[in-house]
Amino acid sequence: MVHLGEPSGLVVAQLLNTTSATRHSIIIVDRFIRILLLWSIIRHCFPDFYWSFTVVILGTPGYDTSMKVVILGAGKRGTLLARHLIQEKRDVVIIESDPTRASETQGKLDCMVVVGSGTDPSVLREATVEKSDTFVAVTDSDEVNLVACGIVENMESEVLTIAAIRNLTYTGRGGLSGTILGINHIVNPEAETARSIHAIIERGVFSDVITFERSNLILYNVYVSEKSRFANQNIANCRNSIGAEFVIVAINRNDEGIVPSGNTIVYPGDTLSVVAADNDREALFKLLGQQRIKPKKIIIVGGSKIARFLLRSFDSSQHRSIVLVEQDPLVAARFAQLFPNLLVIKSDITDESLFDDERFNTYDLLISLTDNDELNIITASYAKRVGIPRAIALIKNNNNYTRLARHLDIDSVISVSEATVDSLLKYLRGTHVSSVHSLFNGQFELFEFSISNDMVVAGKKLKEINMRNRGIIAGISTVHGENIIPTGAYVIKPGDTLLVCAGREDLDFVQRIFS
Amino acid sequence: MNWKQILRLSGTMQSIIGLFMLIPTIMAAFMGEWEAFRAFIVSLALILIYVSIILTIGRSWQSRSLNVRDVYLFVTLTWVVASALGSIPLMLTHTTADFASSFMEIMSGFTTTGLTTLSDIEIAPRSILFWRSLTHWLGGMGIVVLFVALLPLVGVEGFQLFGAEAVGPTKSKLTPKIKNTALILWLIYVGITAIEVMLLAFGGLSLYDAFTVTFGTVATGGFVTKNASIGHYASAYVDVVVTIFMVMAGVNFSLYFALIRKKITTIWRDTELKVYLVIYLLATTVITISLVSDGRYETVGTALRYGAFHSASIMTTTGFAIDDYSLWPPITHAVLLSLMFIGGCAGSTGGGIKVTRLVTMFKLGRQSVRSLLHPRGVFTIQHDSERIAWKTVNAIAGFIAIYIALVLAATLTVASAGYDLLSAFAAGLISVGNIGLGLAEVGPSGIGFGPMPAYAKWVLSLMMLAGRLEIYTVFSIFTRTFWRK
Secondary structure, eight states, X not given: OOOTTHHHHHHHHHHHTOOHHHHHHHHHHHHHHHHHHHHHHHHHHOHHHHHHHIIIIISSOOOOOSOEEEEEOOSHHHHHHHHHHHHTTOEEEEEESOHHHHHHHHHHSSSEEEESXXXXXXXXXXXXXXXXXXXXXXXXXXXXXXXXXXXXXHHOTTXXXXXXXXXXXXXXXXXXXXXXXXXXXXXXXXXXHHHHHHHHHHHTOOTTEEEOSSSOEEEEEEEOOTTSTTTTEEHHHHHHHSSSOEEEEEEEETTEEEOOOTTXXXXXXXXXXXXEEGGGHHHHHHHHTOOXXXXXXXXXXXXXXXXXXXXXXXXXXXXXXXXXXXXXXXHHHHHHHHOTTSEEEESOTTOTTHHHHTTGGGOSEEEEOOSOHHHHHHHHHHHHHHTOSEEEEEEOSOTTHXXXXXXXXXXXXXXXXXXXXXXXXXXXXXXXXXXXXXETTTTEEEEEEEOOTTOTTTTOBGGGSOOTTSEEEXXXXXXXXXXEOOOTTOBOOTTOEEEEEEEGGGHHHHHHHTO | OOHHHHHHHHHHHHHHHHHXXXXXXXXXXXXXXXXXXXXXXXXXXXXXXHHHHHHHHGGGXXXXXXXXXXXXXXXXXXXXXXXXXXXXHHHHTTSSSSHXXXXXXXXXXXXXOOOOOOSOGGGSOHXXXXXXXXXXXXXXXXXXXXXXXXXXXXXXXXXXXXXXXXXXXXXXXXXXXXXXXXXXXXXXXXXXXXXXXXXXXXXXXXXXXXXXXXXXXXXXXXXXXXTTGGGGGOOHHHHHHHHHHHHHHTSOHHHHHHHHTTOHHHHHTOHHHHHHHHHHHHHXXXXXXXXXXXXXXXXXXXXXXXXXXXXXXXXXXXXXXXXOGGXXXXXXXXXXXXXXXXXXXXXXXXXXXXXXXHHHHHHHHHHHHHHHHSTXXXXXXXXXXXXXXXXXXXHHHHHHHHHHHHHHHHHHHHHHTTOOHHHHHHHHHHHHTTOOOOSGGGSTTSOOSTTSOHHHHHHHHHHHHHHHTTTXXXXXXXXXXXXXX
């Protein structure tokens, strides 16, 4: 048996030279303090243990370390969202009505799956919705999503509710002014997809270049070959070898992500993620041997809802250089009426004479947005053969095609569910995080943090922030719109936007620093 | 096959076993059992070498996630390696005759079987006996589950590991994260252990005895440090406490979690629990009545005490004894033999076929008869008002088929070593079912497993492991598809 606190309690008692009654009380107080101390150490160092202890011994779920999210629907979006959240160490409960799919999900993910209907209050209660932080409804049915969120709002209005709604008749053409049924946030998968396609077009359709919302910095991935001037150099030397300023935020070596420090050595075969200011990009692109063009003449294949959202995000003057190919005469007519400046062609895209007749090879970009994944991939791949410089394909049903399509020389593959999940994650991560991108199959994530007055880091020098080698501050945009590749001496001011790169497992840690 | 990751995990795993081995080592030093102390130090050094070699080489290995095969192989290897390393102290102190006996003894410990190769237990060093009992406690809730609870693992791996070791077909998740589920189960286990230790110590047992008996009870193991098993204490109080805790250990542990969360309806609606208790009460009643009519015990109360103790001991697959039941009337033997087939509830520490599987098979049988009478009828099999998928029903049918085949294989092996038919059959049942105490020669007064030839010991060790890991985990490794590239 270990006697906690006995020695020091005795010492104190002897020092005070007191009677035995006082001595005993001092020892008791001393033990009590020590147990409290030990307890608080356990609480802080082993939060999981502390949590299970409170559940088992006290019968109440106590200090829960992680945010709890309940997801309705274990479809593509639901499982993808759950996978992301679990990697961020959140507690996830999924409600799914199909038992087979539920058990499949249970086998794949470390989460709890409750079988039942999302509109059944007893099922929602079984999934402990009222104790969760967020409820996300992403079934394929708008009505189920709406009603489920409504029920949850009724049960406990503290819970943040998010619904995926497809049909425009619910949200109206210009979007809803207020909320319905108290739902906190509504995502439209098609609109999100259109938005991310638009962003890709704006930045020039490079599959390996990322631009950011609030700063003019760009990130791109560089493959290091034997001949590269980066090969076998350490990072500090790499920085000095080129006139332009840049930061290497992550290295991908044999599918393993590395957070680099100044003396990390770059080997041939590595892929570097480099952040640079937009002004320097021409110099850097020249170094890379790539030309960056912003496409003007665009072909859109398929008059889908996504096409409508996408067209709406362009100015009507820009419509003059866009052509839409749609084989259904009614849909084609509807688009011609909605967008008068647009050239609408009623034809099957696989028609052999179409590409010659309309001289499609003079266009800059083809976007294939039909409901058929296979057709989209074939069309985009064929467009590149014909001589269209860039092609984008949409994946709607089968996410596994995204990997396949990258091998077919298609510049960008957009998946509806990935776009939706990206937007949901962006919302879940809070308002001060504005854009999130993942690198190297999600091993790393890039955030933009807006610094406000009440943050701990405001007013500190960069080198005073201990990132413990878990993340890198890649760039800073100041209030005045300047872009800075940071050095350790830079003082963070409120209003700045910080670009931070961190590994998946360290997201929690990094978010804690910047909150 | 992801050997590197399997090896690295196994290194970390065995270091936990090493940490627990420190307890008997310290005890040996305090009790002045220097031979045992040396044996423990040597074993600890071997574990340390094993762990440090793997972890030093493995530091540069990339971590890749495990697939299903890796998980099955890892879990099986963990149990085999843990038994091999754990048996070293027994071998070095010459407590057991040879390596086969030492391995069987510790495998019997980790799998919570409780059959022993020792003929005179009391001459063995007390620290060695403590280690033997401690292996029960570690194996009861599952050493891999302990591992999942203590170490940060990537979610899916932890879940698969958990599934490969968990007892019976059960909804194994109590919380969204598998790590927290494992922690909660272990804390409940520790809590029940603490309560039993306190009650036994209150009944006059020394702390050493209280701990070793408790390890055997809550893990449904069966090792006791006395030749006469629990009968040594000759105390009605101890018998009653041990009976109650044996029955408790045979119940699905997630029901205790429901109890803590005050979800009484979940417990009330649990079919398996009800069937388990009804079978237990029936067996107890039959044995008590036959004991009373036989006139073996003076009062009805004593007969009830003995009947209740032994039916709990066999049904929960513990294997304690307080009297030589081979002298009882034959009907009681028949009842005990039937109980050997049943076992505890899914999600408990007990072994055997499990009540829920038998309930499902019973329903399958009834449904087959009904579908003969109504050729066009559509029938489903339900459990706790939830439909059981055909895949699950088939898996259970396959489980029982293999289970019986294993019992027969073990029977043949033991019979070939010269044991009589009843002993051999009981030996098969008690090894595959992790019970540990059988009838005739492998019963309370028989010659036991000590004189068995080495090959029979290896076969029975394999049977115990297969039974503990619910057959499929172990036997998937012996298939050709498992190793196909």
